[in-house]
Amino acid sequence: MFTNKKRIYLSPPHMSGNELAYIQDAFDTNWIAPLGPHVDAFEKELASYVGRIDAAAVSSGTAAIHLALRLLDVTAGDTVFCSSLTFVASANPIVYLGAAPVFIDSEPETWNMSPQALERALREAARQDALPKAVIVVNLYGQSAKMDEIVALCNAYQVPIIEDAAESLGSSYKGRASGSFGKYGIYSFNGNKIISTSGGGILVSNDVEGLQKARFLATQARDNAAHYQHSQLGYNYRMSNVLAGIGRAQLAVLEDRVLARRAVFERYSAALSDLPGIRFMPELAQTRSNRWLTVLTLDPDETGVSVASLLDVLTEENIEARPVWKPLHMQPIFEGAAYYPHSDTEHISEQLFTTGICLPSGSSLTEEEQARVITCIQKSIITAKSMTA
Numbered sequence: 001m002f003t004n005k006k007r008i009y010l011s012p013p014h015m016s017g018n019e020l021a022y023i024q025d026a027f028d029t030n031w032i033a034p035l036g037p038h039v040d041a042f043e044k045e046l047a048s049y050v051g052r053i054d055a056a057a058v059s060s061g062t063a064a065i066h067l068a069l070r071l072l073d074v075t076a077g078d079t080v081f082c083s084s085l086t087f088v089a090s091a092n093p094i095v096y097l098g099a100a101p102v103f104i105d106s107e108p109e110t111w112n113m114s115p116q117a118l119e120r121a122l123r124e125a126a127r128q129d130a131l132p133k134a135v136i137v138v139n140l141y142g143q144s145a146k147m148d149e150i151v152a153l154c155n156a157y158q159v160p161i162i163e164d165a166a167e168s169l170g171s172s173y174k175g176r177a178s179g180s181f182g183k184y185g186i187y188s189f190n191g192n193k194i195i196s197t198s199g200g201g202i203l204v205s206n207d208v209e210g211l212q213k214a215r216f217l218a219t220q221a222r223d224n225a226a227h228y229q230h231s232q233l234g235y236n237y238r239m240s241n242v243l244a245g246i247g248r249a250q251l252a253v254l255e256d257r258v259l260a261r262r263a264v265f266e267r268y269s270a271a272l273s274d275l276p277g278i279r280f281m282p283e284l285a286q287t288r289s290n291r292w293l294t295v296l297t298l299d300p301d302e303t304g305v306s307v308a309s310l311l312d313v314l315t316e317e318n319i320e321a322r323p324v325w326k327p328l329h330m331q332p333i334f335e336g337a338a339y340y341p342h343s344d345t346e347h348i349s350e351q352l353f354t355t356g357i358c359l360p361s362g363s364s365l366t367e368e369e370q371a372r373v374i375t376c377i378q379k380s381i382i383t384a385k386s387m388t389a
């Protein structure tokens, strides 16, 4: 494979330019540390944006999940339920704590956690007197899960929710910010997310005391003593003041980024929806997705193209695309973990994995670049159709 065509990335960082002023300020004031005025301000601004009382800025979304699980006292021998169709970071912190993940399948309308599978899992756990310490619900590719149903079930069994909104900052569900439904919510500012601090994450909640404890755990759990004294296990997880400055400038353009990604989705949808066998990831009624990534499924019989072959064609054109996340219950590292499918006969996350493809969706993607992606997909599907006709 060799081409001189310019690389089109899946979801590259998109700076506004104003980040430099915040970085300059951090340098001018010499706040070059994992604390400082930009960290405090970023926490307040983000909490206010998503409608929570407080937020704790940390070094990654993964760290935020780890801290949320610690706040819920997850320890060795516990179980934690988690969406199966997600990035491995959603579940890894469960294992950091020696607990066991139980994976819950997706449902077709949101591609997120299936309430009916969750209900079966909770009912069975209650019967065995082994309810999970937490349920981690993921909002995939920007689409909110069915929170009304999931919150009602978790309330009925009194199991707290951690909302993994790493991919859904800027999305809403029935007018409320995605990530604001659980006891704790987490966001990520990794380089590929809708806004980025290069690397970083944040934990949000109305549990102000809990977040204070999260900050304590994130700074090596140092007791209140002049000498270094520690009575609990801590981590070095706080966000740098330099990066929090980048985050503040990025948060100021978040709404523009959402509009740009939604426009990218609309253009794909207008150009490709008429092709046979193509379906876009749905947007649930009364929700607004940030369309972090535009994702579609290909019916190989109707399109004549498999995900693998389309990925090959795009790669040859120097276009970065990806399959949908491999479900965690299928991952070698989680072999043997319990898993609840949507129904006896429907394994929705497995279907989405075999037929789904994520297209370049960055907010800086130009219309010319997007036209290259669209033409490439149209050509491969039309060629495949004419060959089978």
Ligand SMILES: *Cc1c(COP(=O)(O)O)cnc(C)c1O
Pocket: 059, 060, 061, 062, 063, 086, 087, 089, 090, 138, 164, 166, 167, 187, 188, 189, 190, 199, 200, 201
């Ligand atoms: C990116 C991501 C994370 C982890 O965030 P990091 O900041 O990379 O640690 C967790 N969950 C999901 C669904 C993600 O996409």
